[in-house]
Amino acid sequence: MRVPASNGATSVQAIAGTNVVLFGIDVADDAVAGLAGFGIEVDDGSGHGFQPLRNLLLFEANDVGEHPDHSSLLNPFQAFVWGHYTVDPDHDYRYRVTSLRGTAGALQAGDVVELAVRTESGTSGGHAIFFNRGPSAAQAYAIKFDNQNPRDVGAPAWTWLSRGLEEGLLDFIGQATGPTFALRGSIYEFQYEPVLQALKAASGAGADVNIIYDCIPNSAGEPVDKNHAAADSVGIRQTLMIERTKGVRISHNKYLVLLENGEPKAVWTGSTNVTEGGIFGHLNVGHAVRDPQVAASYLEHWTALSTDPDGPTIKDANDQNLPSFDGKPPAGVTTLFSPHHDLAVLNWYAKLMDGAENSVFLTAAFGVSKELRAIFEEHKTYLRYLLLEKEDGTIDTLSRDPDNVVAAGSFIGDGGWRQWQKEMLALIGLTEHVHFVHTKIMLIDPLGDDPIVITGSANFSDASTDANDENMLVIRGDKSVADVYLGEFMRTFTAYHFRGKVGVTGGAMAPNPSAPAPDPPAKLYLDATDGWTKPYYTDGDPKQKERLLFRAPPS
Template identity: 35%
Template structure:
């Protein structure tokens, strides 16, 4: 939801998701005079709470040597920004926020300027609308996690209640939503599932319970044989085949409810979706980036998307039917037969999922895009969508930036749209082929953050851990979500979300599904506020990591609050911060 409040000192703009709210202060010149920052106060009538929000930076003249782990309040250590986010909101709740301008000096703050006030309401977590969206926290690498649970690996946390609490905190409500989707299926319904990893026991157990109460559950799993022995002589069993089959046996799901996806061993069955079919026909879809694993639920960043749309559910049903026959070439087929079968399979997928060559032309609503496809047209279209965003584009990338994106973005200038990229790993040259590296950065209006954590105490930030060190994830520890936002603050936003990494294998080879959602500002607001949360979280950490990697000391001066109003110079016309602020200033509030 979008909100705006005007006062003599300026305007407050807020965009709310379910758990996160993004704010912008459009201050008058008079308010800016002598402004040291804002003390942000939150009033929560539901909880009968009123308090000043926590701050991160401090005035060096007030706290010259902040200790790791110290927490401060914006009451006297203000927010020196015109764009700010509250990551601690609760769903479907009304809040009032007061932004108190602080002037004077750090040791003699002047609080006489009237505050700017705004009342907001967060989105419900569960609704009867077309879309509900669920993000886990995805920030095992955080001060909040470290303060609560330390850096001990999850399985070593004691007592067991602490272990369970840590997993719940990391999952937020993603697991609750996933299980609710399964549990609300009634006897007589059909639930058609398709999963890459199938080893999160609570979900597998819930599916077994659904079978027992009379739901017709059919589950396609990745069961491809890809075992190998590496150069060191270590044997690697087929993944995720072995884990998936072991979990099925452990929980006791009957073999007649399982369909093994074994053909096309060079491509993965990467879907994570469920389709509910009632007596009235296809009704609902669960999709997103979340594998059925503990790391998918509680470790790396992930999203679950619940769609109530019979037409789209019908497309998912048709796609599931194609996959249920285990289509494509097998290892026992001759090469010509492999090519014939694979082409037939891709043609069938495109028949089920006819989309315009230019995805900018999709109609309002939700459009399903399935893979694999004969050509990389879809990937090229995703790249064009991001490159031609009018004001802003955001994307999460678990496995690097595809060349198609770089080829289009490399000629952009600061006059183009602001592009934000959230990556699992820092974008850097391949040591074996450094000459092929294409750099895109602030000169192209592209701003990148990558997964990282504080390995040592910095300023008042304590040493952290990450999802890999906690034992939750082996390969992707930070950014596993796959979504893209095009002009999310506009009146006609586009959200692309699902299982596919924005890469050539994901569009031409793997079994994948994506939703292109156009014109739904509620969906865009939820995704954008969560993107802001994750980008802001990892941006600071990736900057610190980059400095460390180059042997450069962290600029401790920049870690403190500025002691006078000169911090506002970062918002000079044409600057990155000014353009980002303008995105909020131009919001249309209906």
């Protein structure tokens, strides 16, 4: 849901997903002088009226006492794109955005813009999208749970970390309540006991349940050994499971198909492995599509996989009925399944990126393929956001173009930059190989009228295209879906971009789990002048481009 509003020289566009509301704020050029920032208040309908959002950064003059007041009415947000990250799905909110002028302790309210929004629902409509919190929420976790291991905290911590992802998956399975239902699945890592028990319960209620799982032999025994052990422990290996043993490097799907009276009704897919780390640890998404045609395409793929075909056979099946790669995808939902005989699909993604009109947003958990890197290396006049799992040479190379805005997973370590709590969520033992970002998301022009969202299990790599079992959704023209994905992308990107750049000598990235946080010589404070606004009004500056990208469209 996108809601524009304006008053005087200030305009605001609210972009509401399920658990995030973004604000694109703009102030007329001739009204910027003296601007201290923006206060944002929310009325959530609980009867407490408008309450200010908190700003973790303070004016130095307001840093008084052990518990200073972090109200954004006293310490305004000094950015033109901000987010409220603690909203609930399918809920009405009223917001008040106030431009503030003057100095700390003597701020004066300027334009006040009010907006009413309703967040997207996770339980109705054609799409239900569930993102967990991920380690970008590590500071909030440290404050709320004192960095305790969730295994020690119990249900409150797990529920907070899941943020609806586990619940959405279990609810999807829970629809199979009797013999008129069936579930068909293909899952890479299949180890989280509550999900296995839910599938067993569905079978026990009379539903026809069959799950293909990765059993590809390899020297490390991953994930086959743990998959076998989990299925054995619940007693479903011999009754519900189909082994995928050959023809691909890994069988990397994470999907379930729901059937009723023999007809496919809906599919659950996304990036989430059925493991503790997948559901509660690194950033992941579960995406349910309630569309019989989409579900039918997944059922057709599952049927082909269920015979444990060799590589050429499954590639032949996956290369049938592909969309035209000459232009954009058709409106609605297109499904794609790997492996293929060639890299045409990956090259198509690169072509779609290259044809963007105003923005690209990409998560790359395992690096950027040469096909996509070539597009990032071409100069464009608009912004391209890239969110990586970890710092590598990609950061330095692609950041040479200021219109490539790059961030990698990072955290606040020992010392807390002298003002925040140490963040331990990435180190707490929930994850093994991937600590921060596991999503596979590409957004093309998400703020326009014809957005493209690409999401699923494939990592936008050569291997995910021609060597692995994978699946992807390509969704064109659905602004509600784009709003959800954009909000979650920016929530995560903003957190890591801040941790990676602020207070680090020479602009170096903040560390991954192997090193302590930097120790700056002084605390970080808000700018006491209006100097913070300068890059937002400098032609060609990435911050100017971001302000113009997110602001309300001209009326």
